[in-house]
Amino acid sequence: MYVIIAYDVNVDRVNRVKKFLRKYLHWIQNSLFEGELTEADLEEVRIGLNEIIHKEEDMIVIYRLPSERSMKREVIGTEKSKMGEII
Amino acid sequence: MYVIIAYDVNVDRVNRVKKFLRKYLHWIQNSLFEGELTEADLEEVRIGLNEIIHKEEDMIVIYRLPSERSMKREVIGTEKSKMGEII
Numbered sequence: 001m002y003v004i005i006a007y008d009v010n011v012d013r014v015n016r017v018k019k020f021l022r023k024y025l026h027w028i029q030n031s032l033f034e035g036e037l038t039e040a041d042l043e044e045v046r047i048g049l050n051e052i053i054h055k056e057e058d059m060i061v062i063y064r065l066p067s068e069r070s071m072k073r074e075v076i077g078t079e080k081s082k083m084g085e086i087i
Numbered sequence: 088m089y090v091i092i093a094y095d096v097n098v099d100r101v102n103r104v105k106k107f108l109r110k111y112l113h114w115i116q117n118s119l120f121e122g123e124l125t126e127a128d129l130e131e132v133r134i135g136l137n138e139i140i141h142k143e144e145d146m147i148v149i150y151r152l153p154s155e156r157s158m159k160r161e162v163i164g165t166e167k168s169k170m171g172e173i174i
Contacts, residue, residue, distance in 0.1 A: 028093075032148065059166060071150045
């Protein structure tokens with residue numbers, strides 16, 4: 001499946017969330033990642049995020065799509081990361 | 088169509104972008120909006136955003152989906168805004 005993840009977490013945890021998500025997804029811009037994941041990977045992502053964040057204060061939104069073709073992406077301004085750069 | 092917009096703009100323009108997008112979409116969390124838009128509304132949104140942002144420095148990603156049912160949304164942590172609260 002294709003996944004878009006956007007996070008709004010306390011500044012103390014931003015870098016940990018970013019570093020963690022880079023292991024699974026492409027970085028798009030500040031607080032935004034995308035990529036193809038298996039169900040098993042997504043479950044790992046959920047578990048990892050739950051360990052990092054403080055639930056009372058932080059929020060992470062995960063959008064699941066059947067595939068990348070389920071949506072059209074359009075960028076206004078400067079692309080901060082090229083989709084090819086998988087880390 | 089259903090639209091998800093995530094922005095990464097200079098702090099000087101964050102509030103203008105947020106205030107502008109609130110006219111068209113639901114605020115989900117910091118730098119993230121969602122909602123149903125017509126093609127005409129989306130064109131207004133593009134024009135408005137292009138007027139506000141500095142293209143060399145800011146980035147806005149617009150995801151277009153056929154409908155809200157094209158994706159599944161999942162939240163980890165605290166929902167900062169309820170979908171019902173349209174402004």
